[in-house]
Amino acid sequence: MSLTVRSVAVFCGSRMGEKPVYRQTAELTGKTLAEKNIRLIYGGGANGLMGVVADAVIKSGGAVTGVIPEFLKTRERMHDQVSQLIVTDSMHARKQIMFAQADAFWILPGGFGTFDETMEILTWKQLGQHKKPILLVNVDGWGDAMVAMLDMAVNQGFASAEARALLQVVPDVQAALACSIMSEQVDDLPVSAL
Numbered sequence: 744m745s746l747t748v749r750s751v752a753v754f755c756g757s758r759m760g761e762k763p764v765y766r767q768t769a770e771l772t773g774k775t776l777a778e779k780n781i782r783l784i785y786g787g788g789a790n791g792l793m794g795v796v797a798d799a800v801i802k803s804g805g806a807v808t809g810v811i812p813e814f815l816k817t818r819e820r821m822h823d824q825v826s827q828l829i830v831t832d833s834m835h836a837r838k839q840i841m842f843a844q845a846d847a848f849w850i851l852p853g854g855f856g857t858f859d860e861t862m863e864i865l866t867w868k869q870l871g872q873h874k875k876p877i878l879l880v881n882v883d884g885w886g887d888a889m890v891a892m893l894d895m896a897v898n899q900g901f902a903s904a905e906a907r908a909l910l911q912v913v914p915d916v917q918a919a920l921a922c923s924i925m926s927e928q929v930d931d932l933p934v935s936a937l
């Protein structure tokens with residue numbers, strides 16, 4: 744992996760959620776990515792927090808790649824202002840492209856789709872398919888239940904502590920940015936130094 748994070752895939756809700764802080768964090772995420780010249784990779788919709796992140800990147804002059812399956816173009820209101828839009832023929836193709844194009848993954852508040860994306864990218868890492876940083880931005884305790892579930896799997900002997908450490912929980916966007924860069928540098932160390 745190179746020393747520069749060039750792109751971040753953001754997984755988050757296709758709805759706004761209940762708390763104003765979710766929207767504020769989505770806006771800050773987009774602004775931060777644009778200011779750091781980091782391309783946003785995301786699900787390509789204009790709805791919910793996903794749309795808020797994309798709009799904030801665009802407003803701040805950044806680059807956005809949206810990846811949306813054909814069958815979701817209407818339901819998730821395909822964004823028509825992104826720098827690059829990739830329309831896939833399946834959810835699997837969407838996930839694969841998002842995975843391939845991202846240097847790191849940030850998880851913001853969301854629903855079932857966000858849970859699925861998080862678990863898939865974490866389990867791919869557990870299986871040694873990648874070493875990219877995964878940061879769960881625990882906005883106002885939104886991620887507590889998911890973190891508890893992961894910890895329970897370790898406590899009950901279904902996952903290793905090493906696997907649990909493949910996902911980092913951070914309090915805010917600035918910490919996600921810092922950890923993405925730090926993790927990358929650790930990945931760049933020769934194996935003997937780890």
Ligand SMILES: Nc1ncnc2c1ncn2[C@@H]1O[C@H](COP(=O)(O)O)[C@@H](O)[C@H]1O
Pocket residue numbers: 755756757758786788793815819834838853854855856857858859860
């Ligand atoms: N099963 C799924 N795999 C991957 N992505 C999914 C799945 N179901 C929904 N999604 C997408 O995730 C985002 C966020 O969904 P929320 O349910 O609002 O968290 C959205 O783009 C879904 O298409």
